[in-house]
Amino acid sequence: MQETDLVMNLMRELEQRQCNGHAKVKLGTALADPAKFQDIFSNFSRGTYFESLNLEIETVDPVISCSCGYRASPRSPEELSICPVCGGEPELEQGIEFEILEP
Template sequence: MHEYSLAIGLMESILEAAADNDAKIVNQISVKVGRIAHVNPTQLEFCLKSIGEGTIAENAAYSFEYVDPEIRCSCGYFGKPGEVKDNSDMLEYLVSLVCPICGKNVEVIGGTELSVDSIDID
């Protein structure tokens, strides 16, 4: 599960930000997860809680905000691609992305992120 290695990086950022702000405890952590980032938030949260044991983030609550994909085309289009069907294979979906205006292949510029959005500390 690659969520563990992602969680290590996120927890390092969380603890570093907390230390930089002289935090005694981390209460809440908000994480942005791109819908096409290939990250399972449930598994990520489990890993974060496991890695956070014994730290000031041990009892932190987690919330996850999903970020929809965005695309850009050479024709000037910028926006959302077509909807993903629930049973769609994400790799197939990404490869098949085309501009809704001109039909050309597009550049994916959003929806792949994974980042700490905010940290509530005391």
């Protein structure tokens, strides 16, 4: 599962940093479900140094753009790969970000 891998990466990365009880990540919602991500983080951090960490998630909603000129936030997961106007393959402009903003 994608969320599990991301959480494991995050924890590995945070171990190298000084968290001071707070961390903030940027997460594209086309990459992972923020609620699921938060849940998995809570499960994994139980009984560890990260248990009391306040994890803030800044979400980025997906935006697709197509060579036909269509550009929008997809209303369904299908629109991530099929343009609703021309049926072509749109490009994902944003929505797959994963970045640690703090610390």
